[in-house]
Amino acid sequence: MTIVLIAVVLYLAAAGLLVVGVRRQTGRMPTPWWLPAAAAVVLHAAAHLVAWRASGTADLHFFAALSLVGLGMAALTTLVGAAGRMGALGVVVFPLAALALVGYHRHGPVPSIALDWRLQLHAWFALLAYATLAVAALLAVMLWAQERALRRRDFHRWLRALPPLVELETLLFRTIAVGFVLLTATLLTGVLFVQDLLTQDLVHKTVLSVLSWLAFGALLVGRWRYGWRGAVAVRWTLTAMALLVLAYFGSKFVLELVLGRA
Numbered sequence: 001m002t003i004v005l006i007a008v009v010l011y012l013a014a015a016g017l018l019v020v021g022v023r024r025q026t027g028r029m030p031t032p033w034w035l036p037a038a039a040a041v042v043l044h045a046a047a048h049l050v051a052w053r054a055s056g057t058a059d060l061h062f063f064a065a066l067s068l069v070g071l072g073m074a075a076l077t078t079l080v081g082a083a084g085r086m087g088a089l090g091v092v093v094f095p096l097a098a099l100a101l102v103g104y105h106r107h108g109p110v111p112s113i114a115l116d117w118r119l120q121l122h123a124w125f126a127l128l129a130y131a132t133l134a135v136a137a138l139l140a141v142m143l144w145a146q147e148r149a150l151r152r153r154d155f156h157r158w159l160r161a162l163p164p165l166v167e168l169e170t171l172l173f174r175t176i177a178v179g180f181v182l183l184t185a186t187l188l189t190g191v192l193f194v195q196d197l198l199t200q201d202l203v204h205k206t207v208l209s210v211l212s213w214l215a216f217g218a219l220l221v222g223r224w225r226y227g228w229r230g231a232v233a234v235r236w237t238l239t240a241m242a243l244l245v246l247a248y249f250g251s252k253f254v255l256e257l258v259l260g261r262a
């Protein structure tokens with residue numbers, strides 16, 4: 001409980017520092033924000049490790065997976081934001097990570113069957129892919145908001161806290177490319193290591209994941225071949241991410257929380 005509480009306070013402190021930076025500064029975010037953010041990420045990971053050691057196995061049920069994705073998003077935001085002006089993303093990411101950690105603390109850990117290394121590899125690829133592509137979805141929303149503000153000549157303080165439009169768009173596609181590689185690894189390890197991938201409980205998850213993979217792949221090809229950008233890139237990114245959320249968390253919600261199946 002102490003670890004969770006401290007991590008939540010540090011996440012909120014980092015988000016608060018970023019909000020102050022957006023309100024008071026016109027350039028880079030204030031340096032101290034990444035210190036509580038990094039500490040929160042370490043404690044967030046420690047909370048999972050302590051729970052796993054107590055239960056003897058990694059817990060990857062609904063709330064645990066949600067918390068791990070939040071952890072991955074917070075870690076990625078801290079790493080990228082500390083090196084540039086993407087810290088503003090933490091205003092959204094850090095409170096979400098804190099909320100996911102609280103949800104895991106309240107509803108977990110859940111006793112589970114130990115997975116062999118192959119299924120664990122598949123699960124970790126999946127969680128890393130979801131975390132990376134979730135950050136890409138947030139970047140897409142920020143890109144849309146920035147373009148909208150520029151069209152309206154509505155130059156708020158938060159706009160000056162973001163990188164230039166071209167730099168933000170470049171970061172979006174780099175993030176999508178990394179997430180696409182991780183999602184490809186997720187699907188490949190699923191085909192190789194998951195038995196009965198097309199059973200009734202898994203077929204919708206598999207189909208939606210493949211559709212999301214195709215959508216992200218089409219977006220990357222469109223960017224490379226036709227120079228897709230702006231609103232087109234935003235629509236494709238959010239559509240592909242919605243399919244991915246339905247594939248994983250939608251499936252886990254129905255199976256675990258509605259139907260009570262592991």
